[in-house]
Structure formats: structure tokens, C-alpha cells
Amino acid sequence: MKFSWQWFKKSALLGAAVLVLGGALAGCGSDSSAVKNEITVGITPGSTEQIMEYVVEKAKKEGLTVHVKTFSDYITPDQAVATGDIDVNLYQHKPFMDAFNAKNGTNLVSIGTTYLAPLAVYSHKYKSLNEIPDGGTIAIPNDPTNGSRALILLEKQGLITLDPKKDPLKAVPQDIVENPKHIQIIELEAAQLPRSLEDTDASVINAGFAISAGLNSKRDGIAVEGDTSPYVNIVATRAKDKDNPTYKKFVSIFQSDDVRDFINKEFEGVIIPVW
Numbered sequence: 001m002k003f004s005w006q007w008f009k010k011s012a013l014l015g016a017a018v019l020v021l022g023g024a025l026a027g028c029g030s031d032s033s034a035v036k037n038e039i040t041v042g043i044t045p046g047s048t049e050q051i052m053e054y055v056v057e058k059a060k061k062e063g064l065t066v067h068v069k070t071f072s073d074y075i076t077p078d079q080a081v082a083t084g085d086i087d088v089n090l091y092q093h094k095p096f097m098d099a100f101n102a103k104n105g106t107n108l109v110s111i112g113t114t115y116l117a118p119l120a121v122y123s124h125k126y127k128s129l130n131e132i133p134d135g136g137t138i139a140i141p142n143d144p145t146n147g148s149r150a151l152i153l154l155e156k157q158g159l160i161t162l163d164p165k166k167d168p169l170k171a172v173p174q175d176i177v178e179n180p181k182h183i184q185i186i187e188l189e190a191a192q193l194p195r196s197l198e199d200t201d202a203s204v205i206n207a208g209f210a211i212s213a214g215l216n217s218k219r220d221g222i223a224v225e226g227d228t229s230p231y232v233n234i235v236a237t238r239a240k241d242k243d244n245p246t247y248k249k250f251v252s253i254f255q256s257d258d259v260r261d262f263i264n265k266e267f268e269g270v271i272i273p274v275w
Contacts, residue, residue, distance in 0.1 A: 036246045038065035042077040042089035045070060045191075046208030047117065047271050052090070054262050059253050066250065072191055074143050075100070081237060082106040088247055090114060090254075091208070093231040095169055096145040109242050110234040112251035115263060116272040117207030117233060119149055120221030121157070124197045128222050129157050135182045136201035140173075142187035147172065149231060150204035151185075157223045159183055169230065207271060217270050232274050 043052055052068050059066045069086055071077045077089040078100045088111070092100075097108050126132055138159075140150035148171040154160050155168075161178035162171050173185040188196055193205040194213035202222065210217065217224050225231070235251050237244070253259070255275040263273050 037063055038067065039088065039246050039250050040067040040069060040086040041250070042069050042071055042080055042086045042091070044074065044077065044091040044208055045072065046210070046212040047267060048091055048208055050211075050266060051115075051259070051263060051271075055254055055259060058256070058258060059250065062249075062253060064246070064249055064253065074146075074190055078104075078106070078108060078236070081108060084238070087241075087244075088235050088237040088250065090235050091233065092236065093145070093233055095149075095230050096143070097234065097236050099144050107239040108236045109239045111237055111242050111247060112235040112255060113274050114233045114235060114254060116231065116274055118217055118270075118272070119146070119153055119204060119206060119225040119231075120210065120215075120217035121153065121202050121204050121223040122194075122197060122210065122215055122220055123202040123222055125201055126222065129159060129202070132159075132181065132183070132201045135184065137184045137186055137199075139186040139188050139193055139196045139200045139203040141190040141193065141204070141206060143190065144170065144172075146190060146206060147187060149225070151176070153204060153223060153225050154183075156226075211267075211270070218268070 041052065043049060049070065056066045056068065071080070074092065074096070077091055078097065080086045081089050082104070094110055097110065100106065101108055121129065132138070138154065141147050148169055151160065151162060151171045151173070152168050155162050159181060160176045160183065162168055163175045163177050166175045173187070176185070186196070186200060190206050190209055193203045194209055194215065196203045205215065207217065235254070237247055241247060260273040260275070263271050
């Protein structure tokens with residue numbers, strides 16, 4: 001067969017293209033099948049820190065490296081997930097997340113439940129809410145969902161009455177229509193509430209910050225929230241990542257019998273697993 005230089009060049013170019021394309025396809029195949037073996041989880045101080053110490057060790061045995069980042073407030077962890085600075089967070093209930101989405105135009109979703117952390121009323125001065133004097137002061141969280149949650153608790157205890165025409169899950173102090181003891185409601189950052197006990201007659205404190213301050217709702221609480229399912233804590237991430245296999249693996253590890261047993265033993269009913 002007669003040698004053709006043009007035919008040789010075309011064959012060489014075609015062969016190179018096939019090799020490049022084959023390499024690209026092989027690379028794509030390896031990337032899509034690879035599962036990331038690490039995850040960064042945002043939390044707040046308190047009970048979740050203790051639980052996550054156990055979860056981190058359990059995850060390590062199952063081939064998943066969990067990096068924990070602790071935030072001192074309730075807003076930054078959601079911002080960090082929304083911007084992709086962390087993968088998921090684990091500190092809030094769904095009403096709080098929904099309020100954050102509505103206010104910030106974000107699209108965070110729940111990919112699993114964790115536990116119920118009951119809100120409780122604490123006091124360094126009184127042993128019951130009935131002892132709080134006329135004109136007494138009670139501090140509550142200043143974020144919308146936990147603030148309304150605290151007001152609902154105070155209403156159930158008979159201290160106040162909220163406007164029945166308003167959504168109780170969105171209640172604010174201005175919605176109080178009956179206040180026979182003229183209780184003064186003070187709104188504070190959740191992290192500041194344990195310290196406020198020195199200056200107030202009582203404070204309604206989230207479980208995480210209460211535990212960090214050495215408070216136990218069963219032992220120290222003068223009123224404790226009931227099993228209100230809307231306030232079950234969740235694992236939150238971006239909607240586009242809700243099916244991420246690494247995130248699902250983390251949720252599966254968290255929702256294991258081992259972790260449930262650890263929570264029940266460590267917190268003796270102060271934190272209630274709900275899976």
C-alpha cells in the first residue's frame with residue numbers, strides 16, 4: 001500500500017483525540033463514583049458538643065472524618081451552611097430554619113431529626129413561677145422562634161395570655177393581651193440568658209446553653225417545656241445537597257442505636273432522642 005503523509009497525520013490526530021477523550025471520560029467516571037470521606041458540621045455550645053464528641057469517634061470507625069466547628073450564636077451557623085463554608089449544621093429546630101430562610105432568601109432544608117432539647121424556666125431567686133412577684137422580670141431568647149417558644153411556655157404556665165388571633169409560633173411580647181402579674185419580658189441573646197439569672201427573677205433558657213452553664217432542666221427548672229414536636233432539632237444543609245451521600249452517611253451514624261443510648265445515659269431525659 002502506498003504511504004500517504006496526509007493519511008498518517010489524520011490518523012495520528014484522531015488517535016490523540018481518542019486518547020484525550022478516553023482520559024477525560026475516565027476522570028469523570030472516577031470523580032462521580034468517589035464519595036467524600038469527610039464532613040464539616042456546625043454546632044453551638046452545650047449538649048451538642050458532648051454528643052458530637054461521641055459521634056466523631058463513632059464516625060471515624062466507620063471511615064468518615066467529622067470536623068466540628070462551634071459557633072457562639074444562632075445565626076452564623078445557618079449563614080455558614082448557606083455560603084458553603086460548612087457542610088451541615090446541627091443546633092436548630094425546623095421553625096427556626098424556616099424563619100431564617102424567609103428572612104434571608106436562603107434554601108436550607110432538613111435531612112434528618114436528632115433530638116428534642118426542652119426549653120425551661122430557671123431562677124436563682126425562686127423555686128416556682130408562683131413566687132415571682134408583681135412586676136417581676138423574666139428574660140427570654142431574642143430570636144423570633146425561640147422567643148415565641150418561650151412565650152408559649154409562659155402562657156401554658158398561666159403567667160400570660162397571648163392574642164388568640166395571632167399565630168403562637170410567631171408570638172412576640174407585643175402579642176401579650178393579659179399579664180395579671182405585670183411581668184416584664186426582657187429579650188436577650190440566647191447565650192446571655194444563663195448569666196442574666198443574677199439580674200432577673202427568672203430566665204427561659206435553651207437546653208444547650210443551660211447545660212453549658214451547669215443547669216439541668218429536671219433538677220433546676222421551675223417550668224419545663226413539654227414534648228412539642230415542631231421544636232425537634234434537625235440536621236440542616238442546602239437544598240441542592242440534600243441527597244449528598246456523605247451527608248446521608250453522617251445522619252445515619254448520628255441516628256444509630258449507639259448514639260441514642262449515649263444520649264439517654266449521659267443526659268437522663270434532659271435531651272430526648274427522636275429517631
